[in-house]
Amino acid sequence: MGSLLVLLIILGCVVYLYLKGTLVKSFAMVIVSICASIVAFGYFELSGNFLIGRKILVSWAYPLSFILLFVLVFAILQTIASQLTLKPVDLGFLPERIGRVICGILLGLMVSGVLLATVAMAPLSPKYPYQRFDVTNPDAETPKKVLPNADGFATGWFNIISSGSFSGKRSFATMHPAFIDQLFLNRLEINNRVPVIAVPDAIEIPKIAVWPAPEDLKDSEGNPIQPKSGHTLTIIRVGMVAYAIIPFTPSQLRVICKEKEASDDKDQLAGKGENIYPVGYMKTVDELRIRKLVDHIDIKKADISGRMKEIDFVFYVPDGFKPVLVEYKQNCVRQIPQSAVVSAEQAPSIVPFEKPPEPVRVSEPNKPVEQPKSPSLPASSAQPGPRDANK
Numbered sequence: 001m002g003s004l005l006v007l008l009i010i011l012g013c014v015v016y017l018y019l020k021g022t023l024v025k026s027f028a029m030v031i032v033s034i035c036a037s038i039v040a041f042g043y044f045e046l047s048g049n050f051l052i053g054r055k056i057l058v059s060w061a062y063p064l065s066f067i068l069l070f071v072l073v074f075a076i077l078q079t080i081a082s083q084l085t086l087k088p089v090d091l092g093f094l095p096e097r098i099g100r101v102i103c104g105i106l107l108g109l110m111v112s113g114v115l116l117a118t119v120a121m122a123p124l125s126p127k128y129p130y131q132r133f134d135v136t137n138p139d140a141e142t143p144k145k146v147l148p149n150a151d152g153f154a155t156g157w158f159n160i161i162s163s164g165s166f167s168g169k170r171s172f173a174t175m176h177p178a179f180i181d182q183l184f185l186n187r188l189e190i191n192n193r194v195p196v197i198a199v200p201d202a203i204e205i206p207k208i209a210v211w212p213a214p215e216d217l218k219d220s221e222g223n224p225i226q227p228k229s230g231h232t233l234t235i236i237r238v239g240m241v242a243y244a245i246i247p248f249t250p251s252q253l254r255v256i257c258k259e260k261e262a263s264d265d266k267d268q269l270a271g272k273g274e275n276i277y278p279v280g281y282m283k284t285v286d287e288l289r290i291r292k293l294v295d296h297i298d299i300k301k302a303d304i305s306g307r308m309k310e311i312d313f314v315f316y317v318p319d320g321f322k323p324v325l326v327e328y329k330q331n332c333v334r335q336i337p338q339s340a341v342v343s344a345e346q347a348p349s350i351v352p353f354e355k356p357p358e359p360v361r362v363s364e365p366n367k368p369v370e371q372p373k374s375p376s377l378p379a380s381s382a383q384p385g386p387r388d389a390n391k
Contacts, residue, residue: 002116002130002146009115010108010148017104023096024089026103028081033110034157036074040066040114041158041172045331049200052331058197062330063121070114113154120151120183121330123196132184138251138293140277143181155179163272174256174273175325175333182275185251186330188294194252198329199244204308209237209340210323211347213314217288225279225288231316235282236336237351238326239308240299248329250278251293255315255336256325268324268335276323282312285350303354310351 017026044066051061090096119129126135132143145152159179162172176182187196213233217225225233236255256273281297283289291297299309317323322341326334 005129006108006112006116006146006148006150009112009150010105013108013111014101014104017107018097018100021100022085022088023091023099023103025081025085026100026107028085029078030103030106030110032074032077032081033107033114035077036070037110037114037154038158038161039073040070041155042162044069049331052197052200059123059195061197063118066121067114067118109148109150109153110157113150113152116146116151117154117180117183120180123187123190125191126184126188132181133188135188135294138185138188140181140185140251140275140293143178143184151180159272163270170269171271174258174269174271177256177273178275182254182327183330185254185277185293188251189249189296192296194247194249194296196252196330198246198248198332199241200332202241202244202246202332203326203328203334204239204241205326205334205336205340206237206239206310207340208342208346208348209336211235211342212344213288214286214344216286217314218286219288219290220283228316230319232319233279234315234317234323235312235347235350236278236315236323236326237310237312238328239310241308242304242306245299245304245309247296247298249294249296250280250291252329253278253313254327255317255323256327257317257321258324259320260322268338273324274318274321276315276317278313278315280314281353282314282350283354284352288314289353311353312351 017029021029044062047065047069048061051065052058057064091099116129122128126133130144130146132145133139159173159177163174172179190196211234213225213235217233219225227233238253254275254277257276258268258271258273261267277293278291280288280290303309315323323336326336328334
């Protein structure tokens with residue numbers, strides 16, 4: 001379905017520019033679509049968070065903000081471009097025909113990519129606009145893509161711009177690497193009432209949050225955890241704020257890693273990052289509970305003491321990389337300070353996900369049970385017997 005939609009949009013753009021436009025106007029329309037997508041990708045979160053903060057169309061805040069920004073900027077810039085290209089310019093038969101077709105393909109890729117990204121943000125079933133991951137056992141490293149890869153083309157173009165000469169303190173390529181994958185993984189269980197949006201301050205990062213996992217770690221069946229080539233098993237502690245706890249899946253909790261070149265916390269958000277997802281969490285001090293990306297994690301009120309529930313998640317961190325961000329659901333992001341990353345010697349005690357059962361008190365078998373003594377009444381308060389009453 002997704003591939004058919006992309007091909008139809010590309011075909012429509014090619015036909016329109018070939019019959020109705022010139023090479024100059026076609027090229028201008030491609031530039032306009034690129035500029036509109038830059039504005040949409042750059043500011044949809046800002047406008048979406050504005051709506052979420054006021055509890056207006058919370059689940060639809062991001063897709064509506066994204067598509068409205070694109071349409072608005074595209075309409076304004078296209079109007080300006082039309083006024084600047086009123087006089088016809090003919091560059092020759094072959095350049096005109098071939099150029100219009102190429103521009104039509106590029107315009108179709110950009111427009112269809114923006115449309116697919118918008119649908120991926122929406123709180124719809126994971127099979128729309130196409131099924132990118134297996135809903136029963138998804139693998140974040142092997143996504144399925146439409147042919148051609150229009151949504152990857154649109155987001156990849158903006159990633160290059162945001163991590164290059166137009167990059168600022170917060171690069172989109174760091175905040176949202178593999179952005180389309182994040183969107184699809186975030187709503188894998190939306191049909192089973194797992195929300196895609198959380199309270200903006202739903203998670204916190206403790207003072208000590210990242211350290212190497214113990215080498216003798218075992219799973220729930222007592223088997224040692226298998227190492228992954230080129231990766232280091234790492235524990236990352238995340239605090240789930242009590243009042244904002246809702247059901248979630250491991251696919252909705254991702255850690256962004258960057259190469260160990262950033263010198264301070266300011267440099268961590270620039271450049272390009274890489275997504276990693278949890279293998280599971282520490283059930284007890286020496287047991288890793290392995291969870292699939294679609295498994296539900298429900299935190300009971302009895303397991304929360306204080307203002308938040310700290311959970312020790314376990315990740316395979318690529319060698320030469322360091323965790324810099326924790327992202328929860330679609331809208332909650334927290335930075336990991338460098339001071340929160342410690343060595344194994346400085347690691348704190350493991351926080352078990354489940355409270356250990358309270359010991360049952362058993363009475364000693366040979367010890368007689370003392371019967372409670374009834375209190376004796378004082379002589380002055382003794383009740384008179386029948387004979388005394390007759391006296």
